Amino acid sequence: MAGALPNLSSLVGVGIRASDEERERMARSLRRHFAAGRLSAEELEERLQCAYAARSRAELARLTVDLPSDRRVRRLLWMHRVQRRTLRYHAAAYVSANGTLVGIWALTGEHGFWPAGVLAPWTVMLAWHAVGSVAVRRALRAAGEAGPRRARLP
The missing domain is CATH 1.10.287 (Helix Hairpins)
Structure with a gap:
């Protein structure tokens, strides 16, 4: 039973967890920015990997901090x-x-x-x-x- 609970000390400061739908929405947004010429193919690939690996909404938000809001x-x-x-x-x-x-x-x-x-x-x-x-x-x-x-x- 004790092994089923996550280590709560590692979750401090993580923020609200991101859902699969939020990750997909971020991926679509990144692809739109790539299509608009704001990202290179390498930057897009790197940011997509980070988007799909993100655990929190804050991690997702950091991916577009240097891009205009859509x-x-x-x-x-x-x-x-x-x-x-x-x-x-x-x-x-x-x-x-x-x-x-x-x-x-x-x-x-x-x-x-x-x-x-x-x-x-x-x-x-x-x-x-x-x-x-x-x-x-x-x-x-x-x-x-x-x-x-x-x-x-x-």
Whole structure:
């Protein structure tokens, strides 16, 4: 039973232990810095070995102390995922609701286009949402994380 307990005197000052997921996150961060040209291949290999061997969060933090923080990029990536998902939902709701209203208008044969009262403001809101989504994508591209540009139709 006594052999099962760790030597507590050796753990003093170690700090909070790092998880496998935290080590993987650090490895991804180091690879992004390598791709951005901030690390050489040798530095990347050395830091990756240290990352996978790290026992505490403090040891992981020391690996990027001389590199710029990528918290902004992570926040932008999260915002981009949320924006894309909610824009899809917004567009689907727009098409289904306004399509239904225009269909009802067409079936009733009314002369005044009454669905415009809903269609116009909702179109403005959807366009505003799309502009916000494009702004997040541009910020990611400026940070070098958005990948290649989409091909535009001629």
